[in-house]
Amino acid sequence: MHASVEQPHGNQDVQPLLVVRDLQAYYRTSHAGVRRSIRAVDGVSFTVRRGEIYGLAGESSSGKTTLIKSIAGAIKPPLEIVGGSMEFAFLPGYGGLHRVPQAELERIRWRYLSYIMQGSMNVLNPVRRIGSSFVDFAYPHIGGSREQFEQQVVAHLARVKLDPSVLAAFPHELSGGMRQRAALALATICRPGFIIADEPTTALDVVVQKEVLGMIRGIQRETGSSVLFVTHDMGVHAHITDRLAIMYAGRLVEEAATAEIFRNPLHPYTRNLISSLPRIGEDAPRAGLGGAPPNLADPPSGCRFHPRCPLASEICSREVPVMREARSEHRVACFAVNGDDSA
Amino acid sequence: MNDLLLDVMEVSKTFARGRLLSREKIVAVNKVSLQLAARRPEILAIIGESGSGKTTLARMILNMETPTSGRLLLEGTDLAAISGSAGRLAFMHKVQPIFQNPFESFNPLKRVERYLLMTRRRFAGTAGEGAAAAAVDAALHKVGLSLREVSGRHPHELSGGQLQRVAIARALLAEPKLIVADEPVSMIDASLRMSIVNLFRTLRDELGISIIYVTHDLATAYYISDRIMIMQKGSVVESGDARTVLRAPRHPYTHQLREAVLLPEVTNAIANVTPSLNGLSPGAPERRA
Numbered sequence: 001m002h003a004s005v006e007q008p009h010g011n012q013d014v015q016p017l018l019v020v021r022d023l024q025a026y027y028r029t030s031h032a033g034v035r036r037s038i039r040a041v042d043g044v045s046f047t048v049r050r051g052e053i054y055g056l057a058g059e060s061s062s063g064k065t066t067l068i069k070s071i072a073g074a075i076k077p078p079l080e081i082v083g084g085s086m087e088f089a090f091l092p093g094y095g096g097l098h099r100v101p102q103a104e105l106e107r108i109r110w111r112y113l114s115y116i117m118q119g120s121m122n123v124l125n126p127v128r129r130i131g132s133s134f135v136d137f138a139y140p141h142i143g144g145s146r147e148q149f150e151q152q153v154v155a156h157l158a159r160v161k162l163d164p165s166v167l168a169a170f171p172h173e174l175s176g177g178m179r180q181r182a183a184l185a186l187a188t189i190c191r192p193g194f195i196i197a198d199e200p201t202t203a204l205d206v207v208v209q210k211e212v213l214g215m216i217r218g219i220q221r222e223t224g225s226s227v228l229f230v231t232h233d234m235g236v237h238a239h240i241t242d243r244l245a246i247m248y249a250g251r252l253v254e255e256a257a258t259a260e261i262f263r264n265p266l267h268p269y270t271r272n273l274i275s276s277l278p279r280i281g282e283d284a285p286r287a288g289l290g291g292a293p294p295n296l297a298d299p300p301s302g303c304r305f306h307p308r309c310p311l312a313s314e315i316c317s318r319e320v321p322v323m324r325e326a327r328s329e330h331r332v333a334c335f336a337v338n339g340d341d342s343a
Numbered sequence: 344m345n346d347l348l349l350d351v352m353e354v355s356k357t358f359a360r361g362r363l364l365s366r367e368k369i370v371a372v373n374k375v376s377l378q379l380a381a382r383r384p385e386i387l388a389i390i391g392e393s394g395s396g397k398t399t400l401a402r403m404i405l406n407m408e409t410p411t412s413g414r415l416l417l418e419g420t421d422l423a424a425i426s427g428s429a430g431r432l433a434f435m436h437k438v439q440p441i442f443q444n445p446f447e448s449f450n451p452l453k454r455v456e457r458y459l460l461m462t463r464r465r466f467a468g469t470a471g472e473g474a475a476a477a478a479v480d481a482a483l484h485k486v487g488l489s490l491r492e493v494s495g496r497h498p499h500e501l502s503g504g505q506l507q508r509v510a511i512a513r514a515l516l517a518e519p520k521l522i523v524a525d526e527p528v529s530m531i532d533a534s535l536r537m538s539i540v541n542l543f544r545t546l547r548d549e550l551g552i553s554i555i556y557v558t559h560d561l562a563t564a565y566y567i568s569d570r571i572m573i574m575q576k577g578s579v580v581e582s583g584d585a586r587t588v589l590r591a592p593r594h595p596y597t598h599q600l601r602e603a604v605l606l607p608e609v610t611n612a613i614a615n616v617t618p619s620l621n622g623l624s625p626g627a628p629e630r631r632a
Contacts, residue, residue, distance in 0.1 A: 205392035207392065213605075234533065278566035280565045280590070287537060
């Protein structure tokens with residue numbers, strides 16, 4: 001049915017699609033000789049497997065935006081990659097998109113790697129019709145005759161329940177939900193191996209949000225793309241992601257299958273994050289955490305969560321806990337968590 | 344004689360859009376009434392999606408928008424009759440807004456503590472610098488910040504969540520009777536959100552402040568509100584006790600909203616089902632305008 005599109009990497013290699021190793025991305029500024037560095041991403045390692053939706057949860061100043069920028073290769077001063085690497089399976093040897101030459105980037109963008117952002121206006125050119133954006137971004141990769149291409153676009157729009165007439169519309173003529181679905185269609189038409197989804201449904205109304213999430217999931221399952229799905233909304237993570245990493249103050253603190261995180265959160269931060277969510281029909285008081293996320297220009301020593309942590313002991317302010325496998329496929333960075341008795 | 348804090352009587356707001364010949368009227372708010380009692384502070388949630396008119400209604404309550412028809416009384420005073428800077432200041436003493444995007448509420452060129460001290464002086468007169476600073480610090484502590492933390496910083500140097508807490512602290516400086524908060528926690532960090540939501544409860548219980556909480560988030564509305572009002576396309580479709588309405592919605596629209604809430608637990612609603620995309624038929628686009 002949709003086999004007309006050649007699938008670039010539909011095989012199920014064991015090799016992960018993205019391997020991030022000990023990434024350090026700092027904002028470095030220098031004012032009147034005073035150097036400051038904000039360690040927004042400080043030693044983050046994870047892998048995104050083929051065909052999975054990998055969730056990344058974190059609040060503001062957790063470094064998740066910086067992490068996404070780094071992975072997307074959008075490194076501009078004062079942001080610097082200080083250490084570590086980000087290796088895509090389809091671009092081996094570079095260690096990060098920021099090291100890839102421009103011509104090579106143009107070859108892979110949209111074809112191997114695409115984006116769905118919160119404001120789809122960032123992707124859809126406001127002064128060009130939706131159809132022109134498809135021609136601009138996708139046609140060079142798909143090729144063939146214009147008629148064939150158009151047919152393919154129309155068929156793909158049907159997957160996100162959009163009528164072909166949207167191709168003649170300008171982005172501002174569409175509702176937020178339609179725009180986001182158009183952006184989703186654009187991001188997936190070339191069947192890229194990797195999609196970065198940064199808060200893609202945050203600006204949408206709840207009813208539309210649920211529908212768009214279902215479409216993202218449906219298309220992802222069909223194309224077998226890997227998705228790095230970033231949102232602060234735990235409800236969205238519960239709904240769509242396969243595995244989930246929790247980020248706090250520039251580091252990952254926990255990672256496991258999404259169902260496992262919700263059923264059995266181990267890190268004290270994750271536990272609070274999940275237990276504090278209000279649910280309709282439950283009247284028990286919910287408590288937020290005391291304190292505030294730390295200033296990354298001067299982060300706490302040791303575990304960066306220790307000043308707010310109810311389980312903190314002396315070691316937590318001295319040493320940095322490493323991510324270790326506390327249970328099978330469940331990594332956590334916390335001295336207070338033992339692997340076995342923590343059910 | 345009047346024991347209502349706020350009496351909204353059949354207010355409507357119509358906007359005109361388009362050009363001279365293709366002018367069309369959009370009814371943003373359609374004959375909405377609501378009352379808040381003076382002696383019984385409560386949290387009233389106004390729930391709706393974008394385009395429901397909830398923000399327009401909130402702006403009318405804040406006297407930032409004039410109703411096309413209907414009247415609003417605050418402690419018996421018609422909002423339409425408020426004029427002059429003294430009248431507006433007296434109004435702002437009683438009703439304080441909190442908006443969704445704190446970056447739009449603050450002057451980007453001004454350090455935030457200047458802004459807070461100025462607000463304090465405006466509402467509390469010319470107390471000494473030290474007293475004003477103490478009041479600002481106390482207000483900031485109520486929202487989980489301190490004067491020391493925000494001193495010398497411009498709005499862009501704070502996160503959205505931090506700045507929103509500053510905005511709530513700023514509203515508290517006026518010692519208002521009513522706070523109208525439009526999506527106040529949608530930009531607040533998850534670990535702090537419940538502290539802020541709980542803070543609204545404290546404001547109600549300890550300071551006797553009534554709160555109109557405008558939101559699309561049914562879960563937090565359920566958690567903190569005494570009463571809720573569901574709006575759709577400018578009209579109230581269902582209202583009443585928050586627990587009753589959200590546990591057993593009567594109106595189909597309330598039901599639809601309730602069903603769309605993503606539960607913070609893995610239901611595998613999507614996870615286990617691979618929807619077949621082959622049978623999808625293109626829907627008619629919901630073109631705007």
